[in-house]
Amino acid sequence: MPPTPVRRTLVTALVTLLAVIGGLLLPVTAHASPAVQYxxxxxxxxxxxxxxxxxxxxxxxxxxxxxxxxxxxxxxxxxxxxxxxxxxxxxxxxxxxxxxxxxxxxxxxxxxxxxxxxxxxxxxxxxxxxxxxxxxxxxxxxxxxxxxxxxxxxxxxxxxxxxxxxxxxxxxxxxxxxxxxxxxxxxxxxxxxxxxxxxxxxxxxxxxxxxxxxxxxxxxxxxxxxxxxxxxxxxxxxxxxxxxxxxxxxxxxxxxxxxxxxxxxxxxxxxxxxxxxxxxxxxxxxxxxxxxxxxxxxxxxxxxxxxxxxxxxxxxxxxxxxxxxxxxxxxxxxxxxxxxxxxxxxGVTPVRLMSHDTPGSAVRHWEYRARLEANVSPLADSQFKLVTGLSGSGTVSLESTNFPGYYLRHRNHEAWVERSDGTTLFRGDASFTRRAGLAGSGTVSLESVNFPGYYLRHRAGQVWVEQNDGTATFRGNASFVLE
Known part of the structure; x- marks a missing residue:
């Protein structure tokens, strides 16, 4: 059944914090092989x-x-x-x-x-x-x-x-x-x-x-x-x-x-x-x-x-x-x-968005909220089908693999995976322009359609859509390898 929005408990918050800290302490892991799509x-x-x-x-x-x-x-x-x-x-x-x-x-x-x-x-x-x-x-x-x-x-x-x-x-x-x-x-x-x-x-x-x-x-x-x-x-x-x-x-x-x-x-x-x-x-x-x-x-x-x-x-x-x-x-x-x-x-097989600056960590959904995590289980929580953007040609949307009809979208700058309600607002929130990665060759960055200059990025273990401040940290946080 689809995930249900429940208020995070203290235990959940602690788990999230430990995951972030653990990610910092883990040895650097090489990126997996690049995306292949059929x-x-x-x-x-x-x-x-x-x-x-x-x-x-x-x-x-x-x-x-x-x-x-x-x-x-x-x-x-x-x-x-x-x-x-x-x-x-x-x-x-x-x-x-x-x-x-x-x-x-x-x-x-x-x-x-x-x-x-x-x-x-x-x-x-x-x-x-x-x-x-x-x-x-x-x-x-x-x-x-x-x-x-x-x-x-x-x-x-x-x-x-x-x-x-x-x-x-x-x-x-x-x-x-x-x-x-x-x-x-x-x-x-x-x-x-x-x-x-x-x-x-x-x-x-x-x-x-x-x-x-x-x-x-x-x-x-x-x-x-x-x-x-x-x-x-x-x-x-x-x-x-x-x-x-x-x-x-x-x-x-x-x-x-x-x-x-x-x-x-x-x-x-x-x-x-x-x-x-x-x-x-x-x-x-x-x-x-x-x-x-x-x-x-x-x-x-x-x-x-x-x-x-x-x-x-x-x-x-x-x-x-x-x-x-x-x-x-x-x-x-x-x-x-x-x-x-x-x-x-x-249809087209899905991809994973792997962080450029945190190798081995993928964007995944958990109780609707998008976050960055290593060793994602179940795997499908981190797989997205790249489809034509809900807001129209020239854009892309990311549809959940294990919950078809749910898309990665932003609201209040936070990234969530939610079911499309068909509104113009949702279509814009769930559509991105695919750019060459801000961190350089071999990466991609996803720019918000309805907030130009704002990019999908990870911060503190969660995923956001925020304005590019031009720093090396932001460029790394907002760049992904598709695998």
């Missing part, structure tokens, strides 16, 4: 998305199509370019026998100079007999090259298996996947093994990483599937999807030290709750089956996932075609762990 959804009716950035300068995109009958591939030099890139069918299901139904969750990887697509498929005569398979191509451009079927990935059990993915750590390549293990009453658990002599063969012991047992993993079905690995800050983070594929679908995460043995189940720690889930405020439901890529400048990690923009589904969710591919930036906490935030609203 427009969602990236692709309609494309589920289980996988985006791979190759050294040839292209992003390669594949995903499940609603008909479950083929594997498609696109490429573009930018992530956003994938939304309009021509799509090529690189393989179609068999008309009989193996690989004849339920063509699911393709992933494309470049391994030892060749392209590989991992995917799941059922039999034409037994559509739920789903197993994992691999295609190979030696072409420079996998959209135009021929593909060879390398067959099924053999695992210890001949049971329901899907969502194969691969990663390398400490020079060793591993396969991770989801499978139904005999004797365990779940739809699927997560497993890992070393890759063998080629990218479609595993070798050595298979380790069960996790079994869905928690409430958020077992809504509708007991599911752990769609593993994806990102490596940062001396750790391995393995995200996975849990529960039924409706609005209950969500992401959990396993974490291991990069120096630990990934084949040892005790190396991994499971998140207590989902790390990414449906959000009614932003109108996003059932986010899951993710992959990771990087921004065009190589400085930001990008979460790639699917969801729907409605909650209620008639019939089996697997028959609903409207899962869309979406992307948004991954942020990293001070402790080195990823913060995925919430599925952001459709």
């Amino acid at each position: 427009t969602n959804p990236l692709a309609s009716q494309r589920a289980d998305p996988h985006i791979f950035r190759h050294t040839d300068g292209y992003y390669y995109f594949t995903a499940t199509v609603p008909e479950y009958d083929r594997i498609v591939l696109r490429r573009a030099t930018t992530v956003q370019g994938l939304s309009t890139a021509p799509e090529t069918v690189i393989w179609r299901r068999h008309t009989s026998g193996e690989m004849g139904a339920h063509i699911w969750a393709p992933e494309i990887h470049f391994i030892n100079g060749k392209w590989y697509v991992y995917f799941a498929a059922g039999r034409a005569d037994d559509i739920w007999r789903i197993r994992m398979y691999v295609l190979e191509s030696s072409a420079a451009n996998p959209l135009t090259g021929s593909w060879t079927e390398r067959g099924r990935i053999t695992t210890p059990w001949d049971t329901f298996a899907l969502d194969a993915s691969t990663f390398v750590t400490n020079g060793v390549r591993y396969l991770v996947w989801a499978q139904q293990e005999p004797g365990i009453a779940t739809n699927s658990n997560l497993y890992i093994a070393r890759m063998g002599a080629n990218p479609w063969t595993i070798t050595g012991p298979t380790t069960r990483l996790t079994v869905p047992t928690l409430a958020w993993e077992t809504r509708g079905f007991k599911v752990a599937e769609g593993p994806a690995v990102i490596q940062r800050n001396g750790r391995l983070f393995l995200t996975y999807s849990a529960s039924a594929t409706d609005a209950n679908y969500c992401l959990g995460m396993l974490t291991a030290s990069a120096s630990a043995d990934p084949l040892n189940a005790s190396s991994w720690t499971k998140s207590a709750g989902p790390v990414f889930a449906s959000n009614a405020s932003t109108g996003q439901y059932g986010p899951g089956h993710n992959s990771f890529t990087v921004s065009e400048d190589g400085q930001s990690d990008i979460l790639v996932y699917h969801d729907r923009n409605y909650r209620d589904i008639t019939g089996d969710p697997l028959n609903d075609p409207n899962r869309r591919t979406r992307v948004q930036k991954v942020y990293w906490r001070a402790d080195g762990t990823p913060d995925f935030g919430i599925p952001v609203p459709d």
